[in-house]
Amino acid sequence: MRVFQINTFCGIKSTGRITTSIAQLLEKQGDECLIGFGAEDVPPMFQYYAYRIGMPIGRKVHGAIRKFLDMEGYGSSLATWRLIRKIEAFNPDVIHLHNLHGCYVNVKMLFRYLKERGTPMVWTLHDCWPFTGHCAYFDFVGCEKWQAICDHCPQLRSYPTCLWWDGSRRNFRRKQRAFTDIPSLVLVPPCHWLEDLVKRSVLRMYPIQVIENGVDVTVFQPAPDQVCEALRQRFGLEDKQVALAVAADWDERKGLRYLLEVAPVLDERIQLVVLGLTQTQIESLPTGILGQNATASTQELAAWYSLAQCLVNPTMEDNMPLVNLEALACGTPVVVFQTGGCAEVVDDTCGRVIPKGDALALAKAIMEIASQKESMKNACLVRASHFDSQVTYQKYLALYKELCQ
Template sequence: MSRILFINSVCNGSTGMICKNLYKATVEAGHECCIAYGRGETPEGFNTIKIGNQLDIYLHVLKARMFDASGFGSKHATKEFIKRIEEFKPDIIHLHNIHGYYVNIEILFKYLKEHPEIKKIWTLHDCWAFTGHCAYYTYAKCDKWQTGCQGHCLNKNEYPQTIFSIINKNYIRKKELFNDIENMILVTPSKWLKGEVEKSYLKGYRIIVINNGVDTNIFKYTGSNIKERYGIKNKKVILGVASVWDKRKGLDTFIELSKHMDSEYQIVLIGLNDKQIKSLPENIIGINRTENVQELVKWYSAAEVYFNPTLEDNYPTTNLEAIACRTPVITFNIGGSAEICPLKNIVSESDYINTVINTSRKYNCDLDVNKMFMINKYYKLYKEVK
């Protein structure tokens, strides 16, 4: 039996769900597990460690906003967390998102370096680990991270937003902290991100790809009257889903698409805030973010096509959810999003309208999106490093 500690910013959302799925599978296999997290609600039925409190997060956010110090706050909270790690005595520490204003990377990685006997797996869900500031850089078309993040930061107003940028200093500090750690393997959910890591200062580690997965007992084709409830029974639905809608996620692209549709089609966007909903064109139905998974499944299943016009992403969970509901996905050739789609469904930013409108549903995708495919790969990795 092994003791496995998962560390992630949250226990909800896509990365939190991945941690919980891995936790449940490894506990069922007879291992002792714990999830350490920084923000959000404590999940019932899980052994957890909450790192710090709300005040710690506020102070970390303030430090990050003022001095570009994301990852360098929460000192006291992290020192207390190290004590909890020593009490738990993990054989394996599985890192996920370590940014998110909840843990101090200098203290945490000093501990990891001092304990070579602990096996480490770090799943990179974005690019933050090897840049001087940002989690993504493709929208800004920035490649400064390949040469040391010199000069002005093009993304200082994006997460983690800051007033004063010190990207080169952050780059040097993170490069020193994250390298030369014994018994560490990096995992990326997409081939695209693996390729980016191989161009970064983390290229000396073993890097493997394990695609994310979803619960196909939940995300599956489900008939419903949801179109009737919204008065669009006879219309073809073009669906978009995001936790936060902005230019990066493609809200402007959907608005442009709405100008080219006739009355046969209906755009439905889930995850909008009230202000965004009020500003939508009449031929777009806007829905607030829903925690009702079954409601989401009904929309995925009712849609003729799922359109994800993201301009920056790794391996979007929403694509997987749509595919599990047998709905075709259309996306741009950005990041790892295109890896989830057949070639015919990968479109350019200048030529997407006809493809989206003329795609008919349903299909069976060859891609295995079942979460068990992901879990089994991780479980083999745990046994390998045991």
């Protein structure tokens, strides 16, 4: 069996790691996989699977079109033409789509080709962009226009950011034409929260199968004490209880402002550590918060999770964040807001789910959980075992085989 995956990233960030996990499982059983990706570099260990879609200059031009004309997904014509040629040469039995935003592919061209080709398709929906006229999420502003038709977008300045023209109505219609009437397409949301949204969207005619995100428990596992102690000494945290927060991009929806609110009221023994900040964000942090850039090392990230008393994830809009699973797999309880699919992973045995936006309740939960890590550690590991990527992503392989029959 030959599978061609398409995603913004390959081998990095949450969606990129999902694509390579699937590729490795396919390879183990003697199948072939190629991953077409559009952004950033690929770790050396995954370059065997990778095919770069387009060039950086093409993404910049596409980004300019998006920035001023709200046309995410409608540039990159040459890159998409070459991608189509690559798909033809690889001749896959299944095509697996992931995130198609990120200024690297022309969705109109791609889907016209995919409809003509008729290859069975799987589309993992990592966010809501496929069925809105602009945004990737809409919970933050409570918008419901996507259920009928998008227009006068209240989130034009949110990702994918546009500074001038509101093309949400046009985009909605274009997506509706491009993404419907596709034979042999199965949609895969990673949580039931997103499944419910899809069933109310313009994509509701397709079969849906929930396949949860998985965590590599061979990488994300409790780190040795000496590794954690070395990390503590490196950052002067020897006498502190660490409350850790991790994100790839700390934009508004990720809830950084709630961390700024809770930091002053936390017990003085608790040190709030935030990973994934830009240098500008780090320089603007108040005293009491230790900010760091993102770490490229999964081993170091696992060590951070392991030494922390809890992971704090104040995201206001999300699907099924991998950081929650990664922390649990390292034996660390998680404190989250009631948003997206977070509550489908975290319960009172392995953390706390807090009403969205309640900073006081968030602070209380952090202080409560920080003193209970050892008693909750085993429950965290058991919970994480249900999301072992070796198990969850086997469901994709079973789905591929079913579609090929």
